[in-house]
Amino acid sequence: RWVLSLQCKGSRNFMSALRRAVEVDFKDKEKHKSQGLYLLTTGIPDQETHTISAYVAEVCRGFDLQLHVCLFSGVKDLGSSGVIPARYADPTETASAFKEIVQAARGRFHWFGEAGIFESDDITSIVSEMEKAKNYSQKCAFLVESLKQRS
Numbered sequence: 001r002w003v004l005s006l007q008c009k010g011s012r013n014f015m016s017a018l019r020r021a022v023e024v025d026f027k028d029k030e031k032h033k034s035q036g037l038y039l040l041t042t043g044i045p046d047q048e049t050h051t052i053s054a055y056v057a058e059v060c061r062g063f064d065l066q067l068h069v070c071l072f073s074g075v076k077d078l079g080s081s082g083v084i085p086a087r088y089a090d091p092t093e094t095a096s097a098f099k100e101i102v103q104a105a106r107g108r109f110h111w112f113g114e115a116g117i118f119e120s121d122d123i124t125s126i127v128s129e130m131e132k133a134k135n136y137s138q139k140c141a142f143l144v145e146s147l148k149q150r151s
Contacts, residue, residue: 012041012043012044012045012046012087013045013046013047014039014045014046014047014052015045015046015047015051015052015055018037018052018055018056018059018067021037022037022059022065035063035064035065035066036065036066036067036068036107037065037066037067037068038068038069038070039067039068039069039070040070040072041069041070041071041072041098042071042072042073043088043089043094044087044088044089044093044094044097044098045087045097046087047087049097049100049101050100052101053100053101053103053104054104056101056104056105057104057105060104060105060106060107065105066105066106066107066108067101067102067105067107068102068107068108068109068110069098069101069102069107069108069109069110070110070111070112071094071095071098071109071110071111071112072112072113073091073094073095073111073112073113073118091113095109095111095118095119098111102121108120108121108122109121110122
């Protein structure tokens with residue numbers, strides 16, 4: 001609920017935002033079987049990836065929390081917003097860092113930009129299921145053909 005009142009501003013101090021979310025704003029967390037937290041971001045956090053991953057793994061195990069990341073890679077000049085990030089990484093490095101963090105949090109990772117979807121755990125899962133269904137269908141068709149030839 002509180003997120004609806006927030007404005008886009010500030011830094012990429014991921015740890016501060018995450019601590020606020022899990023330690024202050026998850027009221028009545030004991031009443032829920034599981035919860036999800038979505039991070040919408042355009043760049044790498046200020047803190048080191050291994051530090052965030054360790055904290056996220058500990059917090060997520062504590063009360064069945066999953067952290068999902070939606071990374072948007074837009075085309076803009078560094079510092080065009082007037083805020084120069086404390087840490088910089090190119091889009092590929094940023095995506096790798098968030099994939100590591102998401103794995104520690106048992107969440108999902110989605111990476112998109114103006115050109116479309118670059119990577120998405122959900123789409124990868126769907127494509128995998130479709131490939132399994134196609135392979136199963138081909139095996140069934142082969143078995144039916146084999147039975148027809150025997151008759």
